Amino acid sequence: MEQHTTHSPPAADAAHDPTAHEEHHPQWSTYWKVALILALITVGEVWMYYVPSIVASRAFVPGLLTLSALKFAIVVAFYMHLKYDHKLFRVLFTGPLFIAACTLIALMFLFGHLAAKL
Amino acid sequence: MTAPAAAHPVPHHYTSTGLDSRKVAIWAFIGSECMLFVSLISTYLIYKGRSRVGPFPHEAWVDPATGKHFHAILNIPVTSMSTFTLLMSSLFMVLALAAVQNKGRPHANTFGARLLASSKLWLWATAIAGTTFLGFQAFEFTSFVHEGLSIRTNLFGSSFFTLTGFHGAHVTAGVIWLLTLLSIDYKRGLGPKDALKVDIAALYWHFVDVVWIAIFTLVYLIR
Numbered sequence: 001m002e003q004h005t006t007h008s009p010p011a012a013d014a015a016h017d018p019t020a021h022e023e024h025h026p027q028w029s030t031y032w033k034v035a036l037i038l039a040l041i042t043v044g045e046v047w048m049y050y051v052p053s054i055v056a057s058r059a060f061v062p063g064l065l066t067l068s069a070l071k072f073a074i075v076v077a078f079y080m081h082l083k084y085d086h087k088l089f090r091v092l093f094t095g096p097l098f099i100a101a102c103t104l105i106a107l108m109f110l111f112g113h114l115a116a117k118l
Numbered sequence: 119m120t121a122p123a124a125a126h127p128v129p130h131h132y133t134s135t136g137l138d139s140r141k142v143a144i145w146a147f148i149g150s151e152c153m154l155f156v157s158l159i160s161t162y163l164i165y166k167g168r169s170r171v172g173p174f175p176h177e178a179w180v181d182p183a184t185g186k187h188f189h190a191i192l193n194i195p196v197t198s199m200s201t202f203t204l205l206m207s208s209l210f211m212v213l214a215l216a217a218v219q220n221k222g223r224p225h226a227n228t229f230g231a232r233l234l235a236s237s238k239l240w241l242w243a244t245a246i247a248g249t250t251f252l253g254f255q256a257f258e259f260t261s262f263v264h265e266g267l268s269i270r271t272n273l274f275g276s277s278f279f280t281l282t283g284f285h286g287a288h289v290t291a292g293v294i295w296l297l298t299l300l301s302i303d304y305k306r307g308l309g310p311k312d313a314l315k316v317d318i319a320a321l322y323w324h325f326v327d328v329v330w331i332a333i334f335t336l337v338y339l340i341r
Contacts, residue, residue, distance in 0.1 A: 028216060028234055035209040039202060042334075046198045049339050061340055068335035072328050079208050080324045086137055089145045096149030100156035104163075111164045 026078055034078045041071050144318045148325045151288075155329050158284055159336060162277040169272035173265060176341045191267055192338055193258065200254035201334045204289075207247030208327045211320045214240035219313045237308050237316075238300065244323065245296040248289055255286045278337065285333060288326050295319050 026034070045067050048054045054063070077083040082090055108114040135142070172179030173188040180187050217237040225231045233239060259279070262268075269279040299319055302308060308316060 028213065031209055031212045031216070035206065038205050038208075042198070042201055042205065045335065045339055046194065049194060055341065064335050064339050068331055071331045075208060075324055075328050075331065079212050079327075080321055086135075088135060088137060088142065092142070092145035092149050093152070097152045100153045103153075104156050104160045107160045107164060112160075113163070113166070 026081070026084075030078065034074060038071055038074060041067050138314060140314065140318055144321050148321065151325060151329075155281075155284070155332075158277075158281045159332065162281050162337060165273040165277045169274045171272050173262075173267045173271070173274075175274060175278070175337075186266075188266060191262060191265060193261070194338060196254060196258060197334065197338050200251050200258075201330065203247050203254070204251045204327050204330050207244050207251070208324050210240045210243040210247060211323045214244060215313070215316050215320045218308045218316045219310055221307075221309045238303050241296055241300045241303060245293050245300065248293040248296065248323075252286060252289055252293070255282065255289075258282075281333065281337065285326070285329055288329070292319075292323050292326050295322065 045064055048060065048063060048067075054060055076093070082093060105114075172181065173191040175192045176190050178187065178189050213234065214237050217235050217240055220235065221237065225235050259282075262275075267275045269275050296319065299308065299316060302312070302315075
């Protein structure tokens with residue numbers, strides 16, 4: 001059976017030990033609060049979808065994108081605990097995400113609904 | 119950084135950064151998965167509104183050849199419920215991880231504390247929520263096919279089924295992973311020494327959740 005041992009240098013221990021950062025991890029109550037916030041944001045998104053005046057307004061798409069980005073960030077920061085984790089993990093996630101987002105925007109300008117704005 | 123193998127026969131996973139290589143690997147994998155899903159989402163968005171024949175996602179359509187009437191095909195109430203289910207599964211997953219990390223530590227002898235300390239309960243809850251999400255997706259796909267939308271019908275069908283199908287495949291893999299963890303938990307019990315294994319599975323599960331957050335908004339809600 002594979003065991004976690006602590007034979008690495010002390011500096012590495014804190015990064016390796018799965019429980020080393022535990023004091024910085026959210027508590028159970030935080031997880032429940034985050035879930036409540038995520039549920040409320042989802043309710044808000046669906047509500048926006050069913051209100052014709054909001055759908056017709058120019059704020060509809062930016063509003064939905066903002067709420068979605070907020071949910072995305074909350075899950076990544078608290079549930080994936082990227083907020084509390086090593087910087088390298090942040091780089092490994094945000095780097096490709098940034099490249100992917102730039103690719104998406106470039107493709108939308110080339111072929112998608114933003115193409116007309118060129 | 120790696121300890122001598124002779125002195126420590128148990129395999130290590132340290133990298134030169136002092137971080138566990140498995141955790142570095144899962145984050146690198148998640149980064150690559152971001153690119154995969156953004157390419158699929160890009161394809162969907164590029165093809166959006168370019169289908170020549172229906173059914174369409176948000177608009178009704180009458181087939182001029184047959185006179186058959188098609189209503190807007192996306193079922194927002196059902197998808198909202200499945201989205202809520204997947205969001206709650208992420209909560210269950212962090213509770214499972216916390217239960218594994220805190221196993222063996224003293225806790226209050228109340229019903230609530232015992233519930234929170236049960237890794238099996240939260241792993242089961244996550245797996246069931248994931249399976250429920252897949253059930254919603256199966257229902258959605260089946261109803262779409264019955265209503266005349268398949269992967270071959272139009273550009274919307276092709277890009278929609280590819281995107282959501284890939285996501286569903288990822289959820290399926292996640293459920294299998296959770297069931298594997300559960301079998302280990304029943305066999306010998308998951309404890310703090312296994313926290314990293316559960317953490318890696320949790321990271322994958324949360325990633326599947328955040329992908330759906332993007333899909334739900336971009337595909338289902340934005341008209």
